Each structure stands twice: as C-alpha cells, then as structure tokens.
Amino acid sequence: MSAQLENHIAGAIAGMVLGDALGVPGELWPREKVRARFGRIDRFLDGPADNIVACYFKAGHYTDDSAQAFVILKAILKAGTVPPAQVLADDLLEWVRSMNGFEINLLGPSSKASLLAWSRGEDAAPVTKLSLTNGAAMRIAPVGCLVEWCEHEKLAETVARVSRVTHSTDVAISGAAMVAQAVASAVAGRSWDEIIHDVKLIHPIAMRLGEPTWAASILARLEVFEKLMLPRRNELDDEAASRFIYDVIGTGTMTSESVTAALCTAFWCRDAKRAAELCANMGGDTDTIGSMAAAICGAAAGYDDMPADFMGELERINALDFRALAAETAACRLRFTLD
Template sequence: MIAFAAGDALGVPWEGRPPERIDAAEVVRLPAPDRGWPRGSTSDDTAQMVLVARCLADTGGRPGSMDFLARLSDAAPGVRGLGPTTRRALAHFHATGELPVPSAGDLPTNGAAMRIAPVGWAVPPDRPERRRGLCETLSAATHRAPAAVAAACVIAAMASSAVEDAGGGDLLDAAAAEARWAGEHHGPMDAVVDAARGRWSPPPEGVSLDAVETAAAVVHVIREAPDLAAALPYAVSLGGDADTVAALVGGVLGARDPEAVAALGWLGLVDLGEHPGLGDLAARLAALRETPDDGL
C-alpha cells in the first residue's frame, strides 16, 4: 500500500503531460503539483485503493457493489482527482440511490483497475474465481464496461502473484494468462499479452485513461524495469495518466519486495497523513488471504 501511494505521489505532478514534457531529473524530487495540491500529495488512486482495502476488511472479504459505492460517496468530497466515469456513477447514485446501469456507451476507463490491487493482496493465486468475482463486484460500483472489468482482473492477478514473491517473469506470465482469460469473458486484451511478451510500445502522447492501455503500460513497465526503484520513475516517464500507472506498478512490485519500498530515498516526501493505520489495514488483508474458502 505504501509503494502504491508512493507511485501515485511521484506521478501526480506530471499527470496529463506528454513524455517530452517530463523532466526525469525532477521526478524523484516530487515537486509541488501545478494544480495547487501540497507537495507529496496522493490522488484518487490512493484514496480509492484504501477504500477498497477497508471495504474488504470490514466485510470479511464479502463486499457488495453498493457497500463500496456508499463509502466512495461519503469520501468523495475529500478525494482529489476523481475520474469522469466515477463522477458520473456518483452523480447517478446521488440522484437515484442506485448503481450505474450498463449501457453500450460505457467508457472503458481505468478507475476500476486503479483501485483493485487490494483484491489481489487479499486473495491468493489458487482462488482465481474468488478474485475475479470480487473484481466484478467492486468494478460494478462505478465501471460497467467489459474492458474496464477485464483490466481490473489483470491488475488483481498480478498483485496476487506478487505477494507470493513472484519473479519478474512469473508476474508477466500471470498477466498474460489473466488477459487471455479476461479476453474470453469480457473483451479483447491483446495489448496486455503483447506487453508481457515485449511487443507493445507506450503511446507517444502518453498513457490514456483507457483501461486496457493502462494495464498494458503497467505490464510494460514491469517487464522493462522489474526493480521498484527504477520502475516508478520509468512509469512516470511514460506520461499521460502517470500517477495511475506508477501507483499500480508500485502496488505490484512493492508487494513482491517490501524491503525495496523502505529503500526508496525519496519516500519521506510522500504525504501519507490522510491515510493513517495502513499497517493495521495490511494485517487485516493478510488475515483474509489466510482465510479458507469456506470461511469466505
């Protein structure tokens, strides 16, 4: 969770910029964001990730879509940078008290994938149906596009494997395998498989909010820079939705190598004051991971 927040904070000052407008020498200095946020701030990426983790822990690993949406609605006034699909879902909820309704016009943005890593941290790799069901449930609170759910499944699968101390190649295999499954059940995920095999290149204008493109970018970064200290600045250097890509990379690689998180020389610049109690929350997720299937 700390590595996730660190990646988020590292990318926030550069979010929305094309790669050529990102100063590599300045990235790890965490300059204050142009939008007036405090230096070291995290965004909706971290806020929603923590909400998912707490929702999982508080429900004993049995959250409903409405459980998460109600929590998000309560927290939303204090969350920085909520994305367009999430804002629409919240507006619909405030007007009707209901979940968003699937439609052909649903945009496959990355908000569901962005927050889903706690599902992977809480569910081991040998329970794929459990993990996928939680991805679908928690995605449905705001994101109904099939590609958005597919991308969430890929991120959760990588996070789940990472906790088992999976090496770089194992993480890539996990991503490719889940992308093939998600492609059969939700929609094409060829870009993720290509990224895992080194056949995908980041868009020159920066990574967009598209869920599949975001998942492919995360896989690409982990393939090219499998060590956390190098991966996070590289993720930011791709431009576009830099904070989300870097946060997800942090959530995966930090789970694989917790000692590398403490070794980040700039970690002290990250403001975690809005998210106290992460150690206790992590312990509660770890306890869920050890709970037998019949206990869930």
C-alpha cells in the same frame, strides 16, 4: 501470521502510494511538456497550478487512485467480503463529498458519472456498461493481496464485484483483474516469468465477467511488448522502454492503454522506485500508471526492500502506517470469502 506475507502486502500498498504520489506533477500532460517543465522527476513535487488535474495535490500526497483503493480496502476489511455495490457506492460517495469531488476536477469521467447516478438513487448500469477508463484498475491493487494467486476464478469474481460499482465492461474488469493477479502472484513470491504467465491466464476469465465492448485487447498489446521489448531488457535503457510504451502502447486514461502500460513498466523495471520514476516522467496518466506498476513491483520486492526515506516521507505526509495496513489485510485474507 507470516511475517513474509505481511512484508509483501506492505510492499504492494506502499508501492501503490509511491507511484501515485511521484506521478502527480505531470499527470495528463504530454511527455515533452513534462520534460520541459521538470527535467527529470525523481522526488515528490507539488502539482503545478496550471495542471488542472494535479493542482489540488501537494508534494508527497496521494491522489484519488490510492484514496479510492483505501475506501475499497476499508470496506472489505470491515465486511470480510466484498460488500454489496450500494455499500461501496455509499462509501465512495462519502469520500467524494469530503473532497468536494463533484465540483473539482478529481474524478475520472466514468467514476464521476456512475457515482452521480448512485447519489441520485438512479440505476448506474447504463454508465458502468460503457465505462472503458481505468477507474476500476487504479484502485484494485489491495484486492490482489486478499486472494491466493492460484485462485484465478475467485480473484476475477472478486475484482468484478468491486469494479461494477463504477465499471462493468469486459476491458475494465479484465484490466483490473490483471493488475490484481500480478499483485497476488508477486505477493506469493512467484518469479517474474510466472507473474506474466498468471496475468495472461486471468485475462480471458475476467473478460467473461464484463459487458462486451470494442476496446483494444490488453492481452494482445502486452504480448507485443513481451515479444519486442522484454527480450532486450539487458541491452536497452529505461528511456527506450518508456518511449516505446508512450508511442506504441499508449499512456492515456483508457484501460486498454494505461493498464497495459503499467504491466509493461512493472515487467520491465521489476523495482518499485524505478517503475515509479519511469512512469512519472513518461507523460500521460502518470500517477495512475505509476500506482499500478509500482504496486506490482513493491509486492514482489516486499516492504523491507523499499526505499526507507521515501516510505517514511509518504507515511508522515499521508498519516499512513504501511505495516499496520498490511497486518490488517493479512488477517482479513484468512477469513475473506465471497458470499
């Protein structure tokens, strides 16, 4: 097994948790409120009691973003493939119930509605075919570690099968596929220009696998940032990039906003800790955007280049072993197939 491969897979998983946990305090608060309350977030903080989404999480704990990612990853590691939707639904429901998730403000609206349908033995398709939010993309980073970067059709289909348990729209599947592709390409050591190219390539492939919607194009929004901001990376600071993403791209829970914001952040920062901090202080869906962005950056850098103090704290608080998870994932990658 390649130590380099495992290093980059560990970086992806660790980056996901880093961005998630650092983004907790200001989740779904406006930018100005985050700044007024915290100044600058550069360390793990408790979710404030008056934040109805973040109040359940203590400093350094990951949220439902990483929790669902681990549920999905565990199911795939066990099966060596993407299990049937019913199996994924049952696994997600087991986690939700363990967290009392239907009673507290834990799940996004699409995930909650679809999982409630699954729990009642009902057809979830009427919900999933309307799901425009980011529940599919927020949990997809580990999937990008399982498929070779150049197998775009296979990766898109893998993402679609994982996503459809709660989200089956074109925008949800394509957004999740773009995040997974960025991770896959970063794990493979592709350059940042190549990663951007790969992400743009998988978008139309994945769009065809989802229910057509009226959602704004992630690709078109990303190209705006690519044209107007990326050429100025060496002259503008992170605050300028953050402001542009917040004002122009959007940082809400819609896939078309949050996935684009995460991709823009990753392509701007190119460093997991830097990306996680930018997202934590940006306002909006801070933990989800940070989780996706830092996963991509962590995959590119590799775990060995992640901040050791933050990694140790995350592992201790959440009872995680990033290297062990990476070794399991790399082993599954060798036998992973689509039935």
